[in-house]
Amino acid sequence: MWGSPALLRNWQIGFGVAVAGATMWLKDQHLACARSSLDRLGLRLNASKCATLHLSGRPPIGVRNTQFFLQDTALKSLNEGDATTFLGAQIGFHIIPSKSTIAEITEIGLKILKSKLAPWQRIDALKTFFYPSAVYLLRMGTFQKTDWKEVDKIIRPEIKSTLNLPQEASNEYIYGSSRRGCYGIALLAEDADIVAVDSAFKLLTSTDGRVAREAHDHARDSACRRIGRESTPFEVGSYLSGSCEGAFMESRDTGVASVWSRARNASGRLGVTWSTDGPTAIRHEDKIL
DSSP, rough: OOOOOOHHHHHHOOOOOOOOSHHHHHHHHHHHHHHHHHHHHOOOOOOOGGOOOOEOOSSSOOOOOOEEEOOOOOOOOOOOOOEEETTTTTSSSSSOOOHHHHHHHHHHHHHHHHHSSSHHHHHHHHIIIIIHEEEEEEEHOOOHHHHHHHHHHHHHHHHHHHOOTTTHHHSSHHHGGGGGTTTOOOHHHHHHHHOOOOOOOOHHHSSHHHHHHHHHHHHHHHHHHTTTTOOHHHHHHHHHTOSSSGGGGSSHHHHHHHHHHHHHHHHHHEEEEEEEESOOEEEETTTOO
């Protein structure tokens, strides 16, 4: 969180505050601004609950071991692979997500499907409580699509048993649209791709001008790292579309996974094409947003 005290005051939230800066001096200025704003609200920063992460984009890209202080108190410094939790999401560099979380999610689904509820109640509970509870983790990109595919694979036999279907029954009957007489149950692996595209699109088309501008800058930076030079608006759209032709034929490691790299990969799998050389738009088959 950065900017004038008035802006910071409008952004105060119960979970915490994130302070960022491109340089040490700028970070210190932003931190002082945040402290001043918090003081006027009668709030204090708790150094024992704070953590710092110093990332450098210069080779070798990664974490730098820099000690930060808050009122002469040394703050916890995150190394590569370390993580802290902010707004329910893990923050760090090259984090390995805890597999216990995905196991807990799977166990919740299985408990619902193996409960003593009537079959229709189990399906209703699954659609009403289980799948919506996974949306936040899907949007944050906490787990890979392969992890969500494994959850689908484990839960699918229990869904078929609940519906008194043979295990060889077509999966289309479970996941197909309810408008076509199917059950319309969510497919988490597919949803992971959909929310990756949706999150990127919402950032680029945000009604908040500042958010939209910074999103476009970050998307352009990701495309630049991918092709190794400055990118045009058309090339940004090609990058987000998952193109592997032209400037994108040569494989380059962009260094860090981001909302833009996730959107690129998801768009390639879903067949979504982006246009960013005018008003941002996405196309899927015959539909345009």
